[in-house]
Amino acid sequence: MAETLTIRRPDDWHLHLRDGDMLKLVAPYTARQFRRAIVMPNLVPPITTAAAAAAYRERIRAAAGPDSDFEPLMTAYLTDTIDPQEIARGFEAGILTACKLYPAGATTNSQSGVTDIRKIDAVLAVMAQIGMPLLIHGEVTTADIDIFDRERVFLERILGPTMDRFPDLRIVLEHITTSDSVEFVRAGGENIAATITAHHLRIDRNDMLAGGIRPHLYCLPVAKRRQHKEALRAIVATGHPKFFLGTDSAPHARCDKESACGCAGIFSAPVALESYAETFEELGCLEHLSAFAGEHGPRFYRLPLNEGTVTLERTGLDIPVRIDPDGQQLTPFHAGERLNWRLTDR
Ligand code: NCD
Ligand code: ZN
Numbered sequence: 001m002a003e004t005l006t007i008r009r010p011d012d013w014h015l016h017l018r019d020g021d022m023l024k025l026v027a028p029y030t031a032r033q034f035r036r037a038i039v040m041p042n043l044v045p046p047i048t049t050a051a052a053a054a055a056y057r058e059r060i061r062a063a064a065g066p067d068s069d070f071e072p073l074m075t076a077y078l079t080d081t082i083d084p085q086e087i088a089r090g091f092e093a094g095i096l097t098a099c100k101l102y103p104a105g106a107t108t109n110s111q112s113g114v115t116d117i118r119k120i121d122a123v124l125a126v127m128a129q130i131g132m133p134l135l136i137h138g139e140v141t142t143a144d145i146d147i148f149d150r151e152r153v154f155l156e157r158i159l160g161p162t163m164d165r166f167p168d169l170r171i172v173l174e175h176i177t178t179s180d181s182v183e184f185v186r187a188g189g190e191n192i193a194a195t196i197t198a199h200h201l202r203i204d205r206n207d208m209l210a211g212g213i214r215p216h217l218y219c220l221p222v223a224k225r226r227q228h229k230e231a232l233r234a235i236v237a238t239g240h241p242k243f244f245l246g247t248d249s250a251p252h253a254r255c256d257k258e259s260a261c262g263c264a265g266i267f268s269a270p271v272a273l274e275s276y277a278e279t280f281e282e283l284g285c286l287e288h289l290s291a292f293a294g295e296h297g298p299r300f301y302r303l304p305l306n307e308g309t310v311t312l313e314r315t316g317l318d319i320p321v322r323i324d325p326d327g328q329q330l331t332p333f334h335a336g337e338r339l340n341w342r343l344t345d346r
Contacts, residue, residue: 003314005277005286005341009306010293012037012272014135014174014195014246016108016265017060017072019043025326026251027063029269031070033343035306038135038246039072041100042109046077050090057095073097073301075135079112080119084126091132097301098133098172099123103158105141107220108250108264117162124162128169133301135172138181139221148205151221152180159184163192172300175200175248177221179231185242186235193300195246196232198275199266199333204229215257216331219250220264233279239288244296247272254322254329268333271319275334277312277341310343317342 015030015037017023030037039060041047047056053074064070076087076099090096101120102113114120127134138159139150163169173185173194185194199219204226208217217223235243249272250265257263268275273293280289298305319334 004344005289005312005314006309007290007312008294009035009308009310010245010273010290011035011297011306012247012249013172013244013297013301014038014040014197014248015269016040016042016248016250017063018251019056019059021326022251022253022328023059024063025328025330026249026267026269027060027070028065028068030249030272031064031068032345033269033273033310035069035308036071036073036303038097039074041075041077042102042107044109046079046109046112047075048077048079048082049086050076050093050095053090054095075100077102077112078114078120078123080115082120082123084123087123087132088126088130091130096132098135099127100135100137102137103139103141103154106137106139108252110137117158121165124166124169128166131170131302133170133172135174137220138173138176147222148224151176151178151224155180155184163188167191170300172246174246175221176232177224178228182231182235182243186240193242193244193296195248195297196236196243197246197248197266198268198272198279199223199248200229201232201236201279202229202275215259215262216333216335217266218257218262218264219248219266222264233283236280236288236292237283237285239285239291241291241296241299243292244300245276245293246297249333251328251330254331257331266333267323267330270323270332271317271334271339273310273312273343274317274339274341278339281340310346312341313344314340315342316340
């Protein structure tokens with residue numbers, strides 16, 4: 001009998017599913033691994049209304065397949081001019097779970113993002129009042145700040161002052177990559193938490209840049225130096241309840257990644273749980289995986305925990321170099337590697 005690991009059915013608290021053919025291709029991977037996911041709204045055009053979110057949710061459900069009970073949790077994309085009442089109505093109707101703040105220019109499809117956080121004060125006030133979480137891509141975008149410093153500077157210049165102005169606002173700092181963010185969230189109040197990706201627990205900037213440039217490891221926020229990865233690993237190893245699973249799986253066609261100006265994003269959906277399990281086993285903290293993947297997130301979002309379990313087997317999993325049933329030529333995280341754990345089919 002293979003060694004097994006059984007955990008509560010998990011959720012992905014940060015995910016890009018895209019739309020159209022790409023959505024149809026990638027959604028089943030997430031639906032196989034996770035019961036729910038917080039779906040990012042950075043489509044073109046972005047999701048800025050409850051109606052658009054509801055329609056997108058239907059397309060996602062269709063893409064997940066008729067046998068799936070996958071539940072997409074929808075978000076709205078904040079712009080300088082978004083209507084606070086539209087957000088509140090969407091939240092109260094159960095269509096919108098949260099709002100996403102992309103500083104304009106920070107990442108893929110962020111050109112409609114917020115140019116100055118003070119422009120959305122009215123939205124933040126309403127969100128604080130109704131308890132709607134604000135999900136933040138925490139990087140400054142000014143050209144004078146080095147890309148490896150953009151997350152740390154965001155904490156000082158934007159996040160700290162915003163939390164002072166809206167002390168009741170509930171915030172998830174997404175896909176954190178630095179020891180500074182770990183410390184900021186750990187030391188903060190009960191209203192701030194953070195997601196951590198599978199890849200930022202495993203790669204540092206050397207993996208991306210030393211001995212050749214590896215575009216499939218390029219994402220935003222960009223992987224930092226090793227000591228920052230170690231800080232992320234150290235906090236999850238403690239089982240701290242303010243840190244939870246968010247893959248930030250962000251598929252781009254291979255030609256858009258392997259390009260003179262390649263897109264940011266790592267497609268980890270097909271191997272997410274296996275990758276986290278590999279890391280937690282290395283850290284000797286497999287006993288914390290279930291809560292990291294299935295309890296800390298819903299508790300912060302004030303949603304019920306999932307019923308049921310999933311099981312991983314220690315039989316080994318070979319990750320294909322390419323996932324290409326439809327000509328999209330997607331390269332998954334861990335392409336060509338062998339991982340110890342394999343999620344079993346339910
Ligand atoms: C994301 C994408 O491609 O949509 N890319 C990424 O590198 N993570 C956007 C984002 O979350 O920054
Ligand atoms: Zn993302």
